[in-house]
Amino acid sequence: MRTPTGTVNRVLRPYLLLAQVPHAFTLLGAGLLARLHQPAINLVLTFLIADRTGSYTAGGVIGGAITVGQAVAGPVRGRAADRAGPTGVLLITGCGYGLGLFAIAFLAGPDSRLPAQWWWLLVPVAFATGLSFPPAGQVGRAVWVRIADGPARQAAFAVEATAQELLFVVSPILAAFVVAVQGAFAATAWCGVIGAAGAVVFAFVLRRAGIDAVPAAGERPGGExxxxxxxxxxxxxxxxxxxxxxxxxxxxxxxxxxxxxxxxxxxxxxxxxxxxxxxxxxxxxxxxxxxxxxxxxxxxxxxxxxxxxxxxxxxxxxxxxxxxxxxxxxxxxxxxxxxxxxxxxxxxxxxxxxxxxxxxxxxxxxxxxxxxxxxxxxxxxxxxxxxxxxxxxxxxxxxxxxxxxxxxxxxxxxxxxxx
CATH class of the missing domain: 1.20.1250.20 (MFS general substrate transporter like domains)
Incomplete structure (x- = not known):
């Protein structure tokens, strides 16, 4: 029969294993911060565009354009991070992503001079914003393979996947609260700030951990x-x-x-x-x-x-x-x-x-x-x-x-x- 103490120890096991990996919890926290905006972005854009145009379809198209941009650029951003290291890629994409969301917020906000029926002009802006999406998730997962092995690596992926579920619970609730209190314009701007700042913080933590702009010997792209x-x-x-x-x-x-x-x-x-x-x-x-x-x-x-x-x-x-x-x-x-x-x-x-x-x-x-x-x-x-x-x-x-x-x-x- 399993005792309560044994069950608690079993639940805590991945965290104890992860604690033995240098910088693990700092890297995990920074990586999750850099992704905090992600589950909320389609929600706040739907509110923003629907408020401006009265059309949920328009909001879906803008959100879809960002998603397509992310899908197209994901492997390219990853290849760049493998070649030159992740920190520079995070800094560049974080700034581009933040600026893209601010552009969407101002063009679709309540004080915008863009006519509502011209909302489709936001599609290329949204696509470009998606292209600049910071690759915090893929960088964070690749880091575990580099700094941990065996049971510690399995524990790292388990803890990260579990913590990410918290993002999908917390992030939309926070976004909905900001929409209700400050409006969709402010919520979109906050997503831009958090996306950019999170990428910068994650890049800083990676550099402090020694996972900087120069790939480790033997880990440069090439081969198979x-x-x-x-x-x-x-x-x-x-x-x-x-x-x-x-x-x-x-x-x-x-x-x-x-x-x-x-x-x-x-x-x-x-x-x-x-x-x-x-x-x-x-x-x-x-x-x-x-x-x-x-x-x-x-x-x-x-x-x-x-x-x-x-x-x-x-x-x-x-x-x-x-x-x-x-x-x-x-x-x-x-x-x-x-x-x-x-x-x-x-x-x-x-x-x-x-x-x-x-x-x-x-x-x-x-x-x-x-x-x-x-x-x-x-x-x-x-x-x-x-x-x-x-x-x-x-x-x-x-x-x-x-x-x-x-x-x-x-x-x-x-x-x-x-x-």
């Missing part, structure tokens, strides 16, 4: 092409499909809540799902065993599948309390799954190409979102939330099939411990 690395393409496919499955749940919750006449319910349900993921990260992320990505992915797929019988039209009108319980339990495997996937990408990618590899990973996730959005919307219109949940399950199961391939499951030679 990234997509020739065993299992890399399949791991990207896993990311694309799994994120598509997860995003479909976020979208169907919005549709279901709106159809019930209680749109505020969507935010509550999304928070419950994030809390489930946070709890799962604290529990499963503390495991001392090497994670099996396909098994964790299968648990995510099961969590999405269980939504099918509790949503309309299978269960009509559906119980928010029952759906909340399903989301809380079903979300347990999400953070551990993405932590294991990030660790696997770090193992697969050749030395000197890891920031670029995580850039491709981010782009794959955005492609998954682009696949899930129209598919979920069409199924919501045609058949209802249960059908959308079934489609999300199918995407997640397809991801599991990719993760089960031996090239993804097997540890690379350079990461195999010496007896």
């Amino acid at each position: 092409p990234l997509f020739a690395a065993r299992g890399f393409a399949l791991a990207l496919g896993f990311t694309c499909l799994m994120i598509g499955g997860v995003i479909s749940v976020d979208l169907l919750l919005v549709g279901w809540a709106r159809d019930r006449g209680t749109p505020e319910l969507a935010g509550y349900l999304a928070a419950v799902w994030a809390v489930g993921s946070l709890i799962g990260g604290l529990l499963l992320g503390a495991s001392a065993r090497r994670p099996r990505l396909w098994l964790r992915g299968a648990l995510v797929a099961a969590g999405v599948a269980v939504l099918v019988p509790v949503l309309p039209p299978v269960a009509d009108p559906g119980s928010p309390w029952l759906v909340s319980a399903v989301l809380l339990v079903g979300g347990l495997a999400i953070a551990p799954t993405f932590a294991a996937n990030n660790a696997r990408i770090g193992e697969i990618a050749p030395a000197g190409r890891r920031v670029e590899a995580f850039g491709w990973l981010a782009s794959a996730g955005m492609v998954g979102s682009a696949i899930a959005a129209p598919l979920t919307g069409a199924l919501l219109d045609a058949s209802g939330p249960a059908a959308a949940a079934a489609a999300g399950t199918a995407l997640a199961l397809a991801a599991v099939c990719l993760a089960a391939h031996p090239s993804v499951r097997t540890r690379s030679a350079e990461d195999t411990p010496v007896p």
